[in-house]
Amino acid sequence: MSRLLLLVLSMVTVVSFANVCGAQVAPDLGAASSYALFTNAGAFTSDGATVVTGDIGTNAGAFTGFPVGVVIGETHVADLVSAQVALDVSAAYDELTPQSCDVVLGTTLGNGQVLTPNVYCLGGASTLNGNLILNGGGVAGGIFIIKINGALSANAFSSVTLTNMASLDNVYWQINGRLDLAASAVFRGTVLAAGAIELMDASSLIGRGLTTAGAISLHTNIVTNPQAALPVTLTSFTVKKDEGQKAILSWTTTAETNSDRFEVQHSMTGKVWKKLGTVTANGESSMMMSYAFTDEIPGNGNNLYRLKMIDRDESFSYSSIRSVAFSIAVKMIIYPNPAIDLLTLEVDDMSQIRQIQLNDVTGKTMYIKAKTGLQNLSAHLDVKDLPAGIYLVRITSETGTVSSLKILKH
Structure with missing residues (x-):
């Protein structure tokens, strides 16, 4: 093989790698990572047999429709946890804003269009027709960031599909307006919006729908945050304070397969977490198992706790966050x-x-x-x-x- 051909092949390899990796940076979702749907300020309603896998909530607004809707996860409405999630949703949205555009697209997406990992910008309100294909290029870890300076409407039976090692974890939509999914649309990725989110009959969202402001309206939908799946089936997780100014954590599981341990984590801010200790898991169980841990020295103010649930192969997932406030006399x-x-x-x-x-x-x-x-x-x-x-x-x-x-x- 000639030196010239080797040089050309090397240049192609470098260019291809750069196109996959790019300068795009995934936002830190913080406490919002376990949520399938959340609005910082707006009503949250469902008028049909919607099924949501993942946490849901609103930090300011009416909440109705569950039941009849089913939530496989936690619900938080205007409480300490939702307040932290609202901060993290806003922070994640803001993290996407300064990322510069690699490619400017027209305001119509889909119809067989193929995108590779990059930062894409659309200059105004946009629509999705037919199928939009996100192609990972055969390289794991490629990040897609699609920034829309306006609303996004996905037409009936439209879809977003992932191919060639594209990962749902690495697809982010920043929508400077509302998101509307028409009947039977299938949408994938994490949406960080600045307006209302509405899913019409039989439409599906695989990922997350998070908005800094606006109502969330559901109409017999399937919404799934795959990251909400836990290594164990966690049926309860509570944190209470005792008379001795200690935080008592307790949790139960109904199924464990290959589970190794629970790492108890603590934070005063929701951003920086530290490990307090480890509790050994049962490993294999189809019965209810109970666990407990005591934080002997909680902080003064609002204390946040979560569980890092780790399997024997070191894969892991996080529980929802629990909080308890202490008023401690300080020196x-x-x-x-x-x-x-x-x-x-x-x-x-x-x-x-x-x-x-x-x-x-x-x-x-x-x-x-x-x-x-x-x-x-x-x-x-x-x-x-x-x-x-x-x-x-x-x-x-x-x-x-x-x-x-x-x-x-x-």
């Missing part, structure tokens, strides 16, 4: 008092301090430091340039509570 000392040039704040956990502010006796802010990102604030305050006098130190926690201390500056 908060500031010294020396009186101060000359440096103050030191001593608290149980500096990661839970969002802002430190000093006001003079007139209420004027003379010093303020606010947390940015994940880096903790310094526990040391440089006050040498402040005039002598009495100051009120206002300390704001990540939960929004404010504690006040007085100090004298010489």
